[in-house]
Amino acid sequence: MRKIIYFQYKRLSLVFFLLLFALTGCHSSGSKAARFDEYLQSCFENDQFNGCVLVAEKGKVIYHKAFGIANFDPLIPPHLDSQFRLASVSKQFTAMAIMLLKEHGKLDYDDDLQKYLPELSYPGITIRRLLTHTSGIPKYEDLCEQYWDVEHENFLEKKYATNDDIIAMLVEYHPDALFKPGDKYVYSNTGYVLLASIVSRVSGEPFEVFMKKNIFDPLEMSHTLVFSAIREDPMENRVYGYRLALNGSDYLPNDFHYMSGIAGDGAIYSTTGDLFKWDRALYTEKLVSKSSLEEAFTPVILNDGSTHNYGFGWSIDTSLTGKKSVSHGGGWIAARTWIMREIEEDNTAIILTNNTTRYMSAIQKGIVSILHDKSCSLPKINISQFIGKTLVTQGVDAAVTQYHDLRNTKPALYNFDKWELNTLGHELLRLEKMTEAIEIFKLNIDSYPEFPRAYSSLGEAYRLNGNPEQAIEAFEKTLEIDPGNWYAIEKLKQLAEK
Structure with missing residues (x-):
């Protein structure tokens, strides 16, 4: 049985350490950078934020800084090359893998799921529907809750599940589809797990190998990888998750889940710097053509002709100035993450955290407000x-x-x-x-x-x-x-x- 160890650290005993390393990083001079710093420092001191932030305006980094704790054992701070769990921010990379295979003539967006995963009998689901969360495929989280390693009720004692396990449960238990493909938009982690499995079957390579060879290495994202708790992939600068205890003074580790052997919907670790390289590449044709990128940033069309503001791994919106913006957030175990790209203004904001914060939405609003010279308030x-x-x-x-x-x-x-x-x-x-x-x-x-x-x-x-x-x-x-x-x-x- 897996040995679970809990460490407790008193917050007061860490005050000097935390304040010292809140200064880790650098930022440009100027009122906007100073406002970012004041805002995030206040959030940090209120136990609302711990992690790393990068903000770029018109393609130039104007703020880049790390705050707080990266690991308790040993006790170390994060820095600008710290590798954070991306959670669902990973989905845009899975989507890019599919786009690469499409451009190379290996598959088509309108191919049926069963062409690549014939064991799954969910008629009418295409790759496009998986990319855009309009497939109706059942939630694998529900399957895991009901059927995975049921002899261990405590999730800390459960064995790790993998993509193959998810597919096997869909075959064995075959829960009904949630709706007819294309009728609705319902966010689906299962869809992106299946996309990762399709990438492996079509390319003939493990998903993590394909991603490294075709995305991470070409973009020189040297601190980025698809992580598996089963493989225990080494990371020199890995950040570990934690949470604040109920008493408001103890810090407790929060980094384990039995679904951490699953990839496609999450599983990527990266840094703010590597994600900025990714952002820069998406203004070029280093990976795929501009027409492919435009399609990825186009709202999905449902069966009734209506649209939903989600493309291929990206939510689609408008900035405070009314111009096109794409973004995606993530939340898994202690990780709360976000990347926002105002693609018509060439502005970028990246937030990576590891402290189980429930203030992410408010912090995002604050960052965007400052970027656009608007007033903002600290999170409630x-x-x-x-x-x-x-x-x-x-x-x-x-x-x-x-x-x-x-x-x-x-x-x-x-x-x-x-x-x-x-x-x-x-x-x-x-x-x-x-x-x-x-x-x-x-x-x-x-x-x-x-x-x-x-x-x-x-x-x-x-x-x-x-x-x-x-x-x-x-x-x-x-x-x-x-x-x-x-x-x-x-x-x-x-x-x-x-």
Whole structure:
């Protein structure tokens, strides 16, 4: 069985270290760079940001800096060549691999999935539909939750899954397609896992080898690779994930998941500098033609003639000046990542983090606002982070009272999103604080009575606490709001069997 080791470090004992290495990196002189620095330094000191940021304006880097912690064992800071997990920012590279094969005459975007993966019987799904998240292919995450290594309920003890395992589960269990290909846009990690497998089968090479030979090496992205936890690929400057503990003072490792042997939808590690090389290459024909790039940056057309602002591995939008912009974010384990390219203005922003931050969206807005000489505000403090400290020191009743008081008196200062209490509740479950978790999930239901996840989370807390009747009631309520909720359906089946 895999040995899982947890390290705890007191935040106060690291203050000097963190402030010292917040200065790691460099930035150009000028008010805009100074504003970036002031903004990110404040986010860092509020435990909202840890990582590396690069911003370029009109093709020139105007800010590049690293903040915080890269690893605890040994304790080291990140630097400008630190290699971060990209999570779903990896998808644009998988899409490029498909584009390269298409330009070389090895496949076509409108080829059927079964031409390359004949064992999968999902009619009508094409490569184009996989690229644009319009295929309707089932979610492999759900398959893993239900069927993967079921003898180990604790995910920390599960063996690693691979692309081949995902395909095998799709064959064996064959869940229904979510919708007819082309009818809808529904973001799909499965689609990009299958694209990576197609790359391997068509090229005759392992996915990681094809990517290195055809993308990373030609662009001199020497710090970039497709990583597998199974292969344990070496990285000199690898960054490891962590999270802030509930008490607000301990740092805990957060870098393992049994799906870390899967590639295509994620798995790439890179640096801000290498991603800027990638950005520069996409203004040229070093990899594929300009017409191929234009197609990648074109919204997908659905069966009814409507469009959705997603191309081949890129979301498509407009900048604050109304000009074309493409971007993609990522989130997996502790990694929260983002690349934004304002392609008609030649501006770029790259953010790579490793601290499980839930402030990424707000930080992105701040970076873009400063880039365009707009005013910006620091991110609101997540209410779960704030009352979590109270819960640890004063108890759950005090935390509930504080939540109500702050929501009534200071709603503009804190983030009261429906996911906040859900996140706090699941952290309490992880800590086996069942009674406290139940009270927090109840509070979320009181605040958001139409939020199905609040009920399913409460049901799971009751189940783990040995209260099957209350668990059944909560899962049934989930299905009243969300009749197709597979998680509630599966849990009710399990409870009925006992």
